[in-house]
Amino acid sequence: MVMKAVKGVLLTCDAAVKQILLVMNEAQSFIIEDLDDFHLLIKQDEEDRIRRQLETELEKNTYSLD
């Protein structure tokens, strides 16, 4: 039969995070395939970097009183 198996990391996230990831993807592409609203397939070696970047990104969007 004809088919294709792609190695990668499946990211499960909420829509907001996904948008951020897409933006990050503009700067440096790491997304292999955009599966649906909540799932992304990305390159395996990129995961850690993504997480760290996302972390900082989210931090920017949180505000605390003190």
Add this chain to the structure above:
Amino acid sequence: MSHLSLLLDLQPAAWHDPTQSLQFSTFLAHILVFLNAHLAQKHENSLAIFGAFPGKSIMLYSSIDQTKPADRRVQPDPNWYQPFKTLDAALTERIREEMPQPSTSSEAEELPVALVGALAKALCCKIIQATKVEAPSDTPVVMPESRILIVSVSPDAAASYIPLMNSIFSAQKLKVVIDVCKIYGPDTTFLQQAAYLTGGSYIRVEKHESLLQYLMMCFLQPPSVRSLLAVPTTDRVDFRAACFCHKDIIDAGYVCSVCLSSGSDCF
């Protein structure tokens, strides 16, 4: 943790009677083992023992206040758990002191044992202990679920009906379960009511040699466990009152509307 108040009915007439199948020494031994078993249940379990003697009631032992010098006088025994030893030594000693000899005090035996006094004292100790527990803060502290076990050998003392009932009602209010273990003598209606009203069990020991087994199976578990492991409850309580003039039990009679004194045909 649970608190047990034991009321021993020490009527010399009953205990020194040689015809009885259960000698006092053996009875005491069984009781001691039972008490040890209670202490063994949990580290925090507390204990108070009251003796109802003819005409007087005495606190024989209390594990609540450590002021008693008895604690330290007993030499530690490498083969016995210290609290057990303390308890047994103290209790046997006190009973030996207090127990009137049948020969000496012949007139004292005529008096009924002061069960009411003992019961009242037991309740007082309970309430004091409760206040002591709640002292540190007004939070719902884990109140020791406490119960009272009455080991009775003497018949009802009709004279003490009202005070007895009053103390039973207060026990009811305090949610103190009253168990009754009847060893000798006729069934006592008053104590049956006590057990019934407080949700305890009234059990008559038929085979005296297996008293310990009775104690272990029926009177050891705290109320919380009884909901899971049932104990024989009181059957056939009789709610008849005592005629005020002749002190005999009547089942239908006249009651004064003012003082509620009940009587048969006598008035």
Add this chain to the structure above:
Amino acid sequence: MWRSAFAEPSMPKDPETAGQQDAPHTLIPFLQSQSQTALTRLYTRPSSCLAIFRLLGPIERQIVMSLLWLEGPIASQTLNGWVTKEGRKPYGTALDTLSKIQILPNPGTRMLLNPNFKASFRMALTGGGDLNSFGVPYVSSKEKDAERDGAGDKKFGPNSEHLDSYALERWETILHYMVSSGTDSTPQRPSAGVLYLLQRSGLMQPLPSPSGYSTASSRKTSQLQISSLGFQFLLHTPHEQLWELLLQYLKMVEERQMDLVEVLNFLFMLSTMDLGREYSPDNLTQTQLVMLEDLRDYGLIWQRKSSSKRFSPTRLATTLTSSTPLLPSSGGGNTGPQGFIILETNYRLYAYTDNPLQIAVLNLFVHLKSRYPNLVVGSITRDSVRKALNNGIRADQIISYLVTHAHPQMRRNNPLLPVTVQDQIRLWELEKNRLKSADGYLYTNFAAQADYQVVLDYAKQIGVVLWENSVKRCFFASAEGHSNIRGFIERRSKDEQM
């Protein structure tokens, strides 16, 4: 008042129901894992029987007591007759536990207690025997004559206050060391044995040192750092903490060529000893003499000097089998069994304590602002909680800690903690893992729907499918399933070719 969106934190049990849902003591499972012979040997000593009996649940205790004084076996129906309807289930589990720890070998048909257990437990209740299982009290020569003239023993060695302070100091040294290990402050180190135990139990781990990890060296030299397990450990009650350590100690026993039974016997003997009394180590076995030192490090035992010919158990030891707070004032004095924390809806937290340990623990997840002689004021902020979460502490643990140590004032309101704060803490935890990732393969570009379906079904069979989309005709399976799936596909393609 609106309810919390999440499960309420477990409120303190009221005595009524306590009898029914008591979790079995941590030691019981350990005992269950022991061999029958070991247990039987264990049961030969009255003190051990008494201690184990106390660790059992109320129903187990009642069953044992009912059977204890029966000579012969009785039919199990006889006892079943006593069980009420709602009692069935707990009763069953109770029988199960008892049989597992060999106290009631086969409860199926005829009930008979383990003969050794029965004999020694009876002995425990009635006294007698010559096993000295409750510890031989130390009697100095002059006290001997003192007794002879009946004066009783006047001097009791250390008084209980001194013992408490000692035990407290030792115990908090350990905990405090754990808490502050992450930070730069260096409190006094507990003894090497303790450090080794902490490390073995995974509560602390050595900092990755260039010299490379080796137990011997890390034990002596390298700095230890608290692990996420350790952080969770800190939030437990002292009783749980002590038993966790002891369990770890028991687990280590074999490799130290110590006899487990003797170790247990010694522990149980301590638990039945009398506080404020001195005992003589004369008839202790070699193993137990070794333990003597270890336990001294943990603060369970007090000795005037390591060589002295007498020792006395501290409250930590004598309350091993009780459920009350171990030390009368488990820290600083003003906390006691009651709590000391007041938490407000505005996330501010007031802790009425001056105990450095408690403050350090609070510091794990609270942003402390100001400190007064007996009061610490701080607030729970996103950062402080995130720090804790990163350390491996879970939100539930934080909440349960706050609940258990809540100030009496707080107990009035229900739910005990402000719902807003509870939820927020949990939300912060959720926020931490917004991104879940899984390695694996994406299977796509299937030529035919049928193929897709078949492969998908197979993948589902072996349960590796993480995501699927029949429209796009692709699915994602975790990495471990890949080989099987590939094999499956190859086989099928072979079939098709022929």
Add this chain to the structure above:
Amino acid sequence: MPPRRAQDHNYMAVDSDSDDSFIVEDGDGDFGADRTRGAKSKGKGKAVQKGKDKGKGKGKEQPYSWEASYTRSWDAVQEDEGGSLQTAVEDLLARGRRRRLLGPSTAIRRTIIRHLILILDLSASMLDKDMRPSRFDLTLEYARAFITEWFDQNPLGQIGIVGMRAGLGERVCDMSGNPQDVLKHISDRVKLEPNGEPSLQNAIEMARGSMSHLPSHSSREVLVIFGSLTSCDPGNIHDTLDACVKDRIRVSFVSLAAEMKICRDFCVKTGGTFGVALNEGHFKDLLFEGIPPPVQTGAAATAKTGPGNPAADLMQMGFPTRLPDTAPPALCVCHSELKTEGFLCPRCGAKLCDVPTDCDICGLMIVSSSHLARSYHHLFPVKPYEVLMDKSSLTITSPSVCHACALPFRESQQSKTPATAPAEGLSPLGRYRCPDCGNDFCADCDVFVHEVMHVCPSCHDPKPIPQPS
């Protein structure tokens, strides 16, 4: 005839013009309150004080509750200079003791067989929110508590409930001796939803009718919880008042709004008590004052109407035997259901579900002796213990521990400094001596013995009980 709105002051007077008479009476009314008030209401004394102020109508110092500022409850407790609450607590104790000392110590005659009609105001005025959550809800809540406690203290009594709604009196619950029955009727508030005008006359007439048949030895009491300031009656309410006086019905009022002359008259003429509730707590206290059995001699004194000294006549009663639930099932006569457990009527052997009750077969009044016994402590109260003020009363032989709880006596440190001498009725030695048996008891036991147990731990040891005189 359509109910006619009572207008002129003969029928009804709002409190404004009855102040002068009010203050005095309210004063001694409060005194009576203090005497009979239960232990739980300690510290409410302050509330009573406020009561007088409010009695003066628009009192300056105590504004009405709706214009009062946020009451700071912690102000109620004063610390002593040492910053401890010791003195405050001791003060409460002392107040309790003084109240007991006022109470009669000898055996007194009380009406044990009580019949009470509870009249609830279900008029629209009960929807006012000046008491949280609302007058109506609060009344229901307290009424339930009241009924439970009432039956606990008067097990032989019976309670009926009448509601005042839409100008009519409607029977909410018939006379019944079973707490569950009564409570069932006021359990759901929907059925009792207030509306319309109240009618005192209708309600009281209805209550009177339902109590006319009662024997002489039983008390007839009416307790009105009245929320409105008006009453629209079909006829002259004073006739009803006279009728009540004639039938020796004791009418008491608890007003939630203000004093009305007619209510006051009812209470004064029939020997009842009148009170205006200031706040939730006070409301409860006023209500619960009705619980302990009334003293008959007292009743005779207050009103010509009270049952002066009725001949103590005898009631025939049966004492049943309780069947265990292991007994063979049989039909009970009350619900004719198959039941195993139950009580057997001693005369006709009929099976009854619950006591106290009247046997449906032979009409015998069935009580269990424990029900009788419940009331005894009203008749034979424990004598108040004497307060030992100084060591002079102690001998060498007097024990150092409480006779009851065997704990050493706690000497209060206040006694050292005369400046803060403990309140009168509080022993500096912490000793309280029973006049009969001469044993010493500690403060806690003293309170417990007198307020809960009603048994002196040592008086009853060998001696026969005091016979009712």
